[in-house]
Amino acid sequence: MPQVTPRSQWGSRFAFMMAVTGAAVGLGNIWKFPYMVGQNGGAIFFILYLIGMAMVGIPTLMAEVLLGKLGRQNAVGTWQTLAVRYGASRYWQGIGFLGMFALVMILGFYSVVAGWSVAYVVQSGRGLFQSASIAEIQAFWDAFLRSPADLLLWHSAFMILTLSVVALGVREGIERVAKYLTPALFLMLIFLVVYNVCTVDMGESATFLLAPDWSKVNRSMVLAAIGQDLFTLAVGAGAMLVYGSYLAPKTTIGGSILVVAALDALVALLAGFAIFPIVFSHGLSPAAGPDLMFKVLPIAFSEMAGGRWIGVCFFGLLLFAAWTSSISMAEPLVAFLVERLQLRRAYAALCVGALSWSVGIIALLSFNVWVDVHIFNWGIFQLITDIPTNICLPIGAFAVAVFAGWRVKAADAQAGMGLGRVAFSLWRFLIRWVAPGAIASIFIAGLLL
Numbered sequence: 001m002p003q004v005t006p007r008s009q010w011g012s013r014f015a016f017m018m019a020v021t022g023a024a025v026g027l028g029n030i031w032k033f034p035y036m037v038g039q040n041g042g043a044i045f046f047i048l049y050l051i052g053m054a055m056v057g058i059p060t061l062m063a064e065v066l067l068g069k070l071g072r073q074n075a076v077g078t079w080q081t082l083a084v085r086y087g088a089s090r091y092w093q094g095i096g097f098l099g100m101f102a103l104v105m106i107l108g109f110y111s112v113v114a115g116w117s118v119a120y121v122v123q124s125g126r127g128l129f130q131s132a133s134i135a136e137i138q139a140f141w142d143a144f145l146r147s148p149a150d151l152l153l154w155h156s157a158f159m160i161l162t163l164s165v166v167a168l169g170v171r172e173g174i175e176r177v178a179k180y181l182t183p184a185l186f187l188m189l190i191f192l193v194v195y196n197v198c199t200v201d202m203g204e205s206a207t208f209l210l211a212p213d214w215s216k217v218n219r220s221m222v223l224a225a226i227g228q229d230l231f232t233l234a235v236g237a238g239a240m241l242v243y244g245s246y247l248a249p250k251t252t253i254g255g256s257i258l259v260v261a262a263l264d265a266l267v268a269l270l271a272g273f274a275i276f277p278i279v280f281s282h283g284l285s286p287a288a289g290p291d292l293m294f295k296v297l298p299i300a301f302s303e304m305a306g307g308r309w310i311g312v313c314f315f316g317l318l319l320f321a322a323w324t325s326s327i328s329m330a331e332p333l334v335a336f337l338v339e340r341l342q343l344r345r346a347y348a349a350l351c352v353g354a355l356s357w358s359v360g361i362i363a364l365l366s367f368n369v370w371v372d373v374h375i376f377n378w379g380i381f382q383l384i385t386d387i388p389t390n391i392c393l394p395i396g397a398f399a400v401a402v403f404a405g406w407r408v409k410a411a412d413a414q415a416g417m418g419l420g421r422v423a424f425s426l427w428r429f430l431i432r433w434v435a436p437g438a439i440a441s442i443f444i445a446g447l448l449l
């Protein structure tokens with residue numbers, strides 16, 4: 001049976017909300033969401049994403065935080081305890097292990113991409129993109145990706161940044177950083193949108209992001225939107241469960257999670273309004289894919305007045321968003337090592353860092369040395385990103401929904417949630433029927449597509 005050690009708690013509801021918002025708002029919102037919108041026909045994708053968030057993402061996020069709050073341990077310990085409490089099979093703890101496997105992988109590739117943003121903050125600040133030609137900017141990006149040493153340097157720097165915060169602890173590290181970085185991120189994003197409003201025409205972007213063309217809906221778009229909901233709300237890997245486990249017993253979660261989800265969607269929308277006006281006003285393509293931020297935006301920065309500092313702000317925003325999310329990936333792993341193996345926190349952070357750093361090295365080599373290596377049809381980077389996000393997260397989220405909906409006693413769920421009668425019944429309906437059904441269908445369809 002797991003050892004229950006005296007555990008840290010969030011200092012306030014605000015601290016909890018900032019930490020959870022920081023975990024949710026990440027590369028998924030600022031890097032991935034805009035290029036997915038770009039590739040999936042604009043507003044229609046955004047609407048599907050909002051519907052998926054309301055029907056699947058939010059109920060499942062509430063459920064995951066609830067499980068953590070009821071279990072009050074690392075993910076494996078929580079699943080074990082709750083399985084015993086509610087008379088379920090002990091195999092549910094497998095979900096805790098699966099989540100940790102996903103987190104090691106996600107943290108690995110995340111740190112590589114976040115490393116790009118650290119590099120671009122520095123290069124923008126040094127004026128590298130100032131009056132550079134399009135060819136020069138694109139050549140810089142291509143050469144950067146082809147250099148394992150450069151990628152390794154920035155990946156390592158980011159990993160150190162993340163783990164040093166986690167090593168300091170929940171109150172002293174995570175809470176302190178989240179309380180400053182998350183609001184700072186909002187300010188930077190708002191500044192960038194206001195800058196756009198003042199300098200370029202927003203009309204085309206507003207149409208692109210807000211006026212849906214229903215004739216364009218297709219099945220893969222629906223799947224992509226729900227997948228993005230799970231990833232952006234960070235459900236299914238146990239990160240939110242562990243953040244929930246640091247809540248004071250009397251704190252209720254329903255209202256806070258609604259606010260967090262609204263902030264998360266707002267950031268995605270604002271990121272769209274920060275990026276697309278620049279893309280459109282410079283005649284660039286919104287469907288550029290994962291390269292959008294690094295290969296396309298610097299072209300615009302090179303052409304605009306003060307573009308150097310706008311670039312620093314942009315990539316700094318990406319860095320802050322990635323930082324608070326990667327902290328939430330490392331913490332569950334560290335909590336597991338500390339609570340299960342009684343390791344010292346700093347030492348546990350070092351072990352977690354070493355593991356994910358190694359995964360990151362495999363990821364970064366796939367852009368150069370192993371660029372031609374394919375396993376079946378997948379490139380290595382794609383395997384490292386897709387296995388955890390498209391396979392582990394949906395399985396984890398499905399399990400959370402089923403367990404919270406069908407195993408946890410309604411009275412316990414209601415006490416933890418603190419929602420009114422109608423809202424609670426709605427949550428319970430969504431978590432028992434809609435969320436598992438939707439997640440199972442995206443999962444199965446994803447395997448078949």
Ligand code: PHE
Pocket residue numbers: 023024025026027028029106231232233234235237239325326328329
């Ligand atoms: N929500 C984060 C993002 O949008 C990613 C994440 C996934 C964070 C899983 C924690 C756990 O980028």
